[in-house]
Amino acid sequence: MDFIWLPVLQLTEIEGQLIITGHSLGGSVASLFTLCLLDANILKPKCRPICITFGSPLIGGFGLQHSIWNSFFLHVVSNQDPVPGLFLPSGRSPPTSSHSQTTGYKPFGTYLLCSELGCACFDNPDLILGLLKVISSEVAGGFKDVDYGEILRNLKERAICKGLPQVGERFADPLSAGIIMELETIGFNQTKLLQHNIDINTVISTMEEEARNLTQKNKDSGAKKLNKIKIDMARLEWYKKNPKVLNMGYYDCFKIKGSKTDLKVEGFSEFLTDYWKDMVAQVQRKPQKEGATFRTRWLYAGTVYRRMVEPLEIAAFYGEGGKDYMKNKRSAHYKLLQQWYEEDVKPPSRDKLDSKKQKVSSILTEDSCFWAHVEEAILSCELLKSENCTLEQGKSSWDNLVKFEEYVMEQINNYAVSPEIFLGESSFMKWWGLYEGYIDTCSNSHRSPLISFMKNGSDRLYG
Template sequence: MKFSNEDSSQVYDYMNVLSSIRRKVLYRGSSELDEFNLNSLRAGINLQLKEVDVLSDITNDDIEKMENQAKLNKRKKNPYEPTKKLNEMKISLTYMEWYMTGQKRKGCGYYDGYKNPKTREEIVGQQEILKHQGRLNQYWKDIVVEKDRMPQKEGAKLRKRWLLGGNNYRRIVEPLDIAEYYKKGNVKYIENRPNHYKLLEKWLDEDKDSNSSEVTRIKAASLTEDSCFWAHVEEALILLRNMVNGGSINADKELEEFEAYVMREIENYAVSPDVFLKGSSLMTWWNEYKAYKGTAYASEFARYMNKASYDSYK
């Protein structure tokens, strides 16, 4: 397994999110929202939030701000706006973020909650998210292919706004693609990783290298920066279980490299705190690894986990 660090700012633009929601809302009758006594735009917002099960997490002040932004956007609307499609994709990405928030509120991580839905409600919510996931994947695959074929000067990799938006998409959506991949019993995701993800990451790294100013992170990332993090976890689980069952006798070194990789990500605040939630794939791996290694095993990562230092990781 090969591991690398990544450090870049999280940029998320909600421009035109609400105006698009207004166009897409299905009016299901007033009875469902009688208690809100809201106008049609506000009612539509609440219906969409309820659909992805995050209505209770969004304050009235937040909705009012978003509604005001939508009205402002409408007044400024330019029919020749070249970023219209990008803004439409941000609608789908917003739903993905709301879904993520809902999973965390339920106490299960974004990755594992998606991979292993436990209730009918969670399965229905996942089906809705799959629609947005599919739209986003198709859009960014097309964009990356188009830009990669252009002459370097004309394509300029991806313009800054697309570059940041594309890598925000990568961090949110690729973990779900990884979940689907391993759920089907596949292995070695990174060797079979879709090319558009690799290029988005490569272009971001090149842009970062050309930028002399680098900000040191002082708190945990809201999104795990390495979008292949869960693929590394899955491979570590497979290696460990094969070794325990006698299928591999040379995996100790690779598992220790995996330990070191996770520890680097922690020290760089590059993983989201939800990776340490009880029942997450990482915690499952750690508990099985600790049982295999025994209580006398010592390493920097083992000390961190045995002391439950992750409880203060924020």
């Protein structure tokens, strides 16, 4: 397979925008190739591909339809082209009904439906599916060559203006009228939709609701909501500083939930999480260039949120007896916020490390999953000391602990962890007690930079 991937690897050197296109079945190949590139994650962060297909049939199911990569795909479809309807699921259900979530091909990405008169964009997958069924039935009975180049040239040259009289009094408001004109422009009038068991009122209501929801979300993200975000972050900052009098950091304080304040903090963090989940989802839906600008503008605030709030989720998860947070619990929005941060941030220089050293006493631990690694290390220590530990489990646990040591020492060397991890009642010090005891009991000759760091008291000088 090397001969296939060799040209692909050359794409990693691209500096500008990568656009992948394909026509008809070639569009399906283009989509699959784009998905491979996105999944392999081999391109430079600012050069991720955009796939534009012309008259391409469906290729994916429910899982792909709800993937995080929808914003990378634009599918152009003519109302005279039968090919996009090749793999449509059977049935005549309306576009807003619930389709099977486990079988059948389904649209994903954005669709630009075109006619001789103009075009209209759609993102709602159920609505797209219904309209594709209409197109498929209208052009059934033979394949015809559709000149997408001519369609695009016409769209570029022609500006279509229609009056409102033909939409009737029922749709006199601008939003409804605009939706009707969009549908009629691409050949979907009320009569045609009814012939295919699609109620135009339902279609219009669906599109109106989506438009109004988007408008409302934009309003909600205004000054009032941003002000609440700032207040809740300030409250969390206060909470972070307060538990040190108990000889533990805010992670462990929240984990044991010994006061009413801990419950209030849970409410703050839930509100912040809902906000940032929505923000990340908005970025995913935006065109790539616009989304990148949006990302950069919000990246600092999102990083502070992630470093402050995710440890609280980790504390709750392990406090309830959970295992393997990274695999079983971590939210996709945390992963994306971390990924975007790592794509934009360069490794620290020597001068920057010196600056970080001076400020380390007040920092947030940079890896928001640090405490998840600590908890897994504690579980590994407990398993090693257990009488029921098998030889295979023992080897795996020991390997994990050695990796954890290396990870922690790297964080310390980069001044990337808060000094609060060394407070006497912290989970990290609990791990160290278990680990040190295991090494001493087993007369283990294992030595490492972290063991030396802890045994010679350097932890007390950190920060």
